[in-house]
Amino acid sequence: MRVLLVEDDDEFADALSTALRRHGHAVLRTDCGADALSAPLVDLVLLDLGLPDLDGIEVLRRLRQRSRVGVIAVTARGEERHRVLGLRNGADDYLVKPFGMAELAARMDAVLRRAGPAIPPPGHRVRLGAVEIDLAQRAVYRDAAPVALTRKEFDLLAALVRAEGAVLSRERILAEVWQTTWSGVARSLEVHVANLRGKLGEPGLIRTVHGVGYRLSARPDRSGD
Structure with a gap:
């Protein structure tokens, strides 16, 4: 699976990228919303909501306007109002830091089953x-x-x-x-x-x-x- 990780915390991003690659995923990482919106096509987006240039909710809205790609909000914003806001604005799932890799992997699989692959299917x-x-x-x-x-x-x-x-x-x-x-x-x-x-x-x-x-x-x- 090709995963876009949008995260401005370098230490967290490095650790998560390493874990994702160990699970066999190809990881493309950016630390800002603008680059996330211009990134190549991927199967799934892991999106931090606290970005330095654009609010994560705005990035969610723009991603959803142009693509059906699966998006999981991965964020420290754990209050119910934040979860509801994220889900209503296009997130397929919402995961609050800290979390375990097993839970993330299960949620990624579930989102991909629902959303389907964004990258062209076999034969395309x-x-x-x-x-x-x-x-x-x-x-x-x-x-x-x-x-x-x-x-x-x-x-x-x-x-x-x-x-x-x-x-x-x-x-x-x-x-x-x-x-x-x-x-x-x-x-x-x-x-x-x-x-x-x-x-x-x-x-x-x-x-x-x-x-x-x-x-x-x-x-x-x-x-x-």
Whole structure:
């Protein structure tokens, strides 16, 4: 499961991210509401309500206006009025800190069962010119012929596809694909982009936005089998 953790407490976020990854989840973390609203598509959002830029309730409202993604409010606001406010404004569940990982995992599973997956289901393919990407099956084709990608190459391509043509900063790509913010990995990112361009046979498909990051040159066409 792909999880977006929106939490401005670094110590808590680091501990929770580690626990989630141990349970097999891919974690994308941000510490503010604005970045949460522009984040790539995920299966589930864990949202702290006490954020430095936007109130968590406002983030909830905006998320719910544009997506059916499952959202669990994970917060220190434990009063009944806060729980009611969160649930009425779009939270699928409400969990008060501190809590155990077993309880969180059970609630995540329950929310995902109710909401369904936000990421395209099996058989759903994305077309970029002559290139087709099956996000669920982790398969890529060019002119119907399979293209062999490494795990990181596919994860990078999938991140760009989910951005729908928007620019992804190098920092966001490193956090999502490499699970790090260490700038020393930036060279590896450049190599992976070059490899992708070569393997896909369309060098102009992935555009460099100098000083920022990368984006696809066209918005993906989505279709089902």
